[in-house]
Amino acid sequence: MGTSYTWHQGSDWINPRWGIPVALLPDEILSSWLLRAALSFGCDPLVLTSSIWPKWRIWTTDLDRSMEIGRLKSLSYISGIPSQCIEASMLKKTAVLVAGKELTSNRVWPWILALGSRNRRRNGGLQYCPECLSRDLKPYFRIQWRFAWHTACVEHQVLLIDRCPTCKAPLEPSRLSVTDGTLTKCPSCKSDIRNVKGHPAILNAMLFQKQADRVVLDQKATYGSNQIESSEWFCLTRHFISLIRRASCRNTGKFTNLIDALQINTKSDLIENSGVFELLPVMDRAILVSESLKLLTAGPQLFLKNALSGSVTVQALKASRDRVPACFDKILQELPTHQRKPYTNSVLILSNKPRTKAQVMRMWAQLLRKIPKVNRNE
Ligand SMILES: [Zn+2]
Numbered sequence: 001m002g003t004s005y006t007w008h009q010g011s012d013w014i015n016p017r018w019g020i021p022v023a024l025l026p027d028e029i030l031s032s033w034l035l036r037a038a039l040s041f042g043c044d045p046l047v048l049t050s051s052i053w054p055k056w057r058i059w060t061t062d063l064d065r066s067m068e069i070g071r072l073k074s075l076s077y078i079s080g081i082p083s084q085c086i087e088a089s090m091l092k093k094t095a096v097l098v099a100g101k102e103l104t105s106n107r108v109w110p111w112i113l114a115l116g117s118r119n120r121r122r123n124g125g126l127q128y129c130p131e132c133l134s135r136d137l138k139p140y141f142r143i144q145w146r147f148a149w150h151t152a153c154v155e156h157q158v159l160l161i162d163r164c165p166t167c168k169a170p171l172e173p174s175r176l177s178v179t180d181g182t183l184t185k186c187p188s189c190k191s192d193i194r195n196v197k198g199h200p201a202i203l204n205a206m207l208f209q210k211q212a213d214r215v216v217l218d219q220k221a222t223y224g225s226n227q228i229e230s231s232e233w234f235c236l237t238r239h240f241i242s243l244i245r246r247a248s249c250r251n252t253g254k255f256t257n258l259i260d261a262l263q264i265n266t267k268s269d270l271i272e273n274s275g276v277f278e279l280l281p282v283m284d285r286a287i288l289v290s291e292s293l294k295l296l297t298a299g300p301q302l303f304l305k306n307a308l309s310g311s312v313t314v315q316a317l318k319a320s321r322d323r324v325p326a327c328f329d330k331i332l333q334e335l336p337t338h339q340r341k342p343y344t345n346s347v348l349i350l351s352n353k354p355r356t357k358a359q360v361m362r363m364w365a366q367l368l369r370k371i372p373k374v375n376r377n378e
Pocket residue numbers: 129130131132133153154155156
C-alpha cells in the first residue's frame with residue numbers, strides 16, 4: 001500500500017523567546033504543537049495562549065483552521081518557528097484547494113472534519129492512529145487526521161479512531177490540563193488512548209484516501225480521460241456520495257440499475273444516509289468513500305452507459321442539494337429529461353365561462369380551510 005504523504009516538514013526554532021523551545025514536528029497540526037508546548041512548560045494550555053494573545057479565547061474556536069496575520073506573527077516571534085511553517089500546520093490552504101473557493105469561518109468546511117464545538121467542549125472532528133501515537137517519542141496529532149477523506153493509517157493499515165476507546169468520549173485534547181502531562185490521555189476518563197488494537201482498514205477506503213491525497217498534492221485530477229481541477233474532483237466525489245446515500249434510502253429507485261451494474265453496496269444498514277458528511281463517524285465515512293471509489297473508477301462512459309440503460313434522468317441526478325460538477329455536463333446532455341406536466345390548478349384558470357356548481361363548491365371548501373375556525377364562528 002506504500003507510505004503516506006508528508007503534508008509539511010515541521011520546523012526547528014530560530015531565536016525563540018520561549019525558555020524551553022518546542023519544535024513543530026512533521027505533519028503536526030497547530031493545536032497539537034501548542035498543547036505540547038504548554039505541557040512541556042508545565043502550564044495549562046489556556047495559560048500559554050493567554051500569554052501570547054491576552055484577548056483571544058482561542059480554545060473556544062477551531063484554531064487549526066487559520067489565523068489572522070498579526071496573531072501569526074506574535075506566535076512566530078515568541079516561539080521562533082517561522083510564520084510559513086506555522087501556516088503549513090493549519091487547514092486553510094488545503095481546505096480552500098479542495099473547496100475551490102474562499103471559506104467563511106463559521107460554517108462547516110467541505111472535507112474538513114467539523115468539531116461541533118460549544119465553548120471548549122467538542123463533539124468530534126479529530127481522529128488518530130493508535131499505532132502512530134504508540135511509536136512517537138513525543139506523541140502528537142497529525143494535520144491529516146482532520147481531513148474527512150482520511151479514515152485509515154496507510155502505514156499501519158488500521159482504521160483511524162475518533163473516540164476514546166475506553167469511555168467513547170470524543171477526542172478533546174484541548175481540555176487537557178498540565179496534570180495530564182501528555183496528549184495521549186483522555187481528558188474525560190484519564191485512560192491512555194493508545195491502549196487499543198486498531199481494526200483493519202477498509203481496502204477501498206484506503207485506496208480512495210491515497211487517490212484524494214494525490215489530487216490535493218498534484219493540484220489536479222482526472223475523470224476518465226479528462227483533466228479536472230482538484231476541487232472539481234472533490235465535488236464529483238461528493239456528488240457520488242450523495243447519489244449512493246439517496247440510493248440506499250430506497251429499495252427500488254431511480255438508481256437501482258446503475259448501482260447494481262457497478263456493484264455498489266447500498267444496503268441501508270451499512271450506509272449512513274443522513275447527516276453532514278464532515279460530522280460522520282470514521283466507519284460511516286470509510287464505507288461511503290469506498291463505495292464512491294467504484295463510481296469514480298467507472299469513469300464517465302461506463303457511468304453514462306449504465307445510467308441510460310437504467311433510465312436515470314437529468315432531474316434524478318440534479319435532485320441533490322450538492323452542486324452537480326461541471327465535468328458531468330456532457331453526461332447530463334445525453335440523459336433523458338423527465339417530462340413533468342406543468343402544474344395547473346384548473347379551478348384557478350381564468351375563464352369567461354361561468355363555473356360549474358362543483359367547481360364553486362370546491363373553491364368554497366378551499367376557502368373555508370384557509371380561514372381560521374375562530375373567525376368563521378364570528
Ligand atoms: Zn499509524
